[in-house]
Amino acid sequence: MSLLGSPEIAALAYDEKSQRICGVRLRQKNRGGYEVVKYASSEHSLWQRAADAVLKELAVNSSVYLVLAMAPEQSEVFETILPQSSTDTMREALRFEVPRQLLSVPEDFRLQFVPVSGVDESGMIKVRCAVFPESSLHKMCNQIAPLRNKPDVMINPLLTLPEELPAEAAVKMPFMEENFCWKNGSWQIAGDLECNKELDGILSRHCSGECPCDCPGEYRTALMAALYAGKSLFVRNSVLAGVIVLPNFLRPARFRTQLRVMALLVVLLLAVNIFRYAGDFMTSIREHNRLTAQVNNLRSKVQDLRKKVKAGEKQLKEVQRTAELKMGSRECLGYLGYLSEKLPDDVLVSNFRWNEGSIDMNLQTVSTEIDLVSFFNRLPGFKVLSASQRTNPANNFTSANVKLSIIEPSVLPVKKSKSKKAKTKK
Numbered sequence: 001m002s003l004l005g006s007p008e009i010a011a012l013a014y015d016e017k018s019q020r021i022c023g024v025r026l027r028q029k030n031r032g033g034y035e036v037v038k039y040a041s042s043e044h045s046l047w048q049r050a051a052d053a054v055l056k057e058l059a060v061n062s063s064v065y066l067v068l069a070m071a072p073e074q075s076e077v078f079e080t081i082l083p084q085s086s087t088d089t090m091r092e093a094l095r096f097e098v099p100r101q102l103l104s105v106p107e108d109f110r111l112q113f114v115p116v117s118g119v120d121e122s123g124m125i126k127v128r129c130a131v132f133p134e135s136s137l138h139k140m141c142n143q144i145a146p147l148r149n150k151p152d153v154m155i156n157p158l159l160t161l162p163e164e165l166p167a168e169a170a171v172k173m174p175f176m177e178e179n180f181c182w183k184n185g186s187w188q189i190a191g192d193l194e195c196n197k198e199l200d201g202i203l204s205r206h207c208s209g210e211c212p213c214d215c216p217g218e219y220r221t222a223l224m225a226a227l228y229a230g231k232s233l234f235v236r237n238s239v240l241a242g243v244i245v246l247p248n249f250l251r252p253a254r255f256r257t258q259l260r261v262m263a264l265l266v267v268l269l270l271a272v273n274i275f276r277y278a279g280d281f282m283t284s285i286r287e288h289n290r291l292t293a294q295v296n297n298l299r300s301k302v303q304d305l306r307k308k309v310k311a312g313e314k315q316l317k318e319v320q321r322t323a324e325l326k327m328g329s330r331e332c333l334g335y336l337g338y339l340s341e342k343l344p345d346d347v348l349v350s351n352f353r354w355n356e357g358s359i360d361m362n363l364q365t366v367s368t369e370i371d372l373v374s375f376f377n378r379l380p381g382f383k384v385l386s387a388s389q390r391t392n393p394a395n396n397f398t399s400a401n402v403k404l405s406i407i408e409p410s411v412l413p414v415k416k417s418k419s420k421k422a423k424t425k426k
Contacts, residue, residue: 022218069225079185
C-alpha cells in the first residue's frame, strides 16, 4: 500500500493434502472493486517454506496487509443468532453458546466470530463462530513465527464467506472433507450438489482477474479471504476485533492513518516554507556555516593554547620539585647506604629518586629467585606505596620498580664509637 493510496491486501491459503500454498495480492480500484495484482503458488513438505516462497513472489512488504486463510487443528464452525452488542459482550455470549452447539467442547478453547447478516427489526444478528483448542492456537503460532512477514490476521476460511452469499448456496473448500460441504449454516453431505457456483459469481463480480488453472481451489480460498479483508475486516474495527487471536508479537504494528496525516502535513508545510522562506533560508545557512567555521577555528586555537599551558605547568612543577630537593644531603645518602647494605649483592639500583618522605627506585638483577617486592614489604621503617616486578625468561633478567614511603626515620642504624662501647661494658 502506498502512503496516501488505497490498501493492498495479500492472502495465503494452504491445502494439507497437496501441501500447496496459494497466494493472491489485491488492490482496490479508484472506481470501486478490486483487481488481482499478482498470484503465486508453491509446494513444499514444510508449508512455511512454501509460504515464504509465495510471499517473496508476491513482493509482500510491511506496507501490505497479510491474511492467512488457515484453520487451526480441531477447529469447529457453527452459526447462531445473538443480540447486537459490543464485541466483548458477544464474545462472552458465544462462550455460553458453544456447549449448546458442539457435542464435545475443549477444556480451554479460543474462538473467532464474524457477523453474517445485518441487524433485523428485533435487534438480533446472525453470527458465524469458529472454535478451536488453545493448544492448537499455540501450535499454529509456533508455525507462523518463522515466516518472513508477520500476518495481520489468521482467520478460518469459512468465516470469510461473502455476506451476500445466499444461505442455501453450497460451498466446498480444499481443507474440507471430500464428501461434505457448507450449506445453510451447517455441514451437509455434498452428494450431487453443485458447489461454489454462487461463490465464484460473487468473486468474479468484485474482483477482476482470471483464476489460475494450477490451483483453482486454493486460489478461490485466498481470493475470498483477501476480498473479505478489504471489504469488512480492515474497514470495521468491530469485525477485526472478533477474529484477532494472534499475540501482538506475531502481528505488525499499523499506523497508516497517522502516517497519511503526518505525510500530508509535512508536504503542505514544506511547500509553504519553500515558497515563502527559500531565500532567507539559504542566507541563514551560509551565515551559519561561516560562523560555525569561525567557532571551530577559535576552538582549535583555544585547545592548542590549553595544551601549551598544561605543558608549561608540568615543566614548572618539575623545576620546582627539582629545586626543592636536597641533593647530596646526609639524610638521602644515609637511606641510600642503608638500602645498599640490606639489598643482596647481585641487585643493582639503576635509578634512585629521593623526595621528602618517599623513595622511588628501579632495581635490576640476574637472579630469578629473588622476590624484590616481598623483600621491601619486610623491610622495617618503610611502607611500600607501589611495587612491580617483571622477569624476562629469555635472559633470566629481573627488573622491579618500587616506591617507598618513610614512616620511621629513626630506623637507620647509628654506629657507636669504640669508646662508648667500652664504657658500657664497664
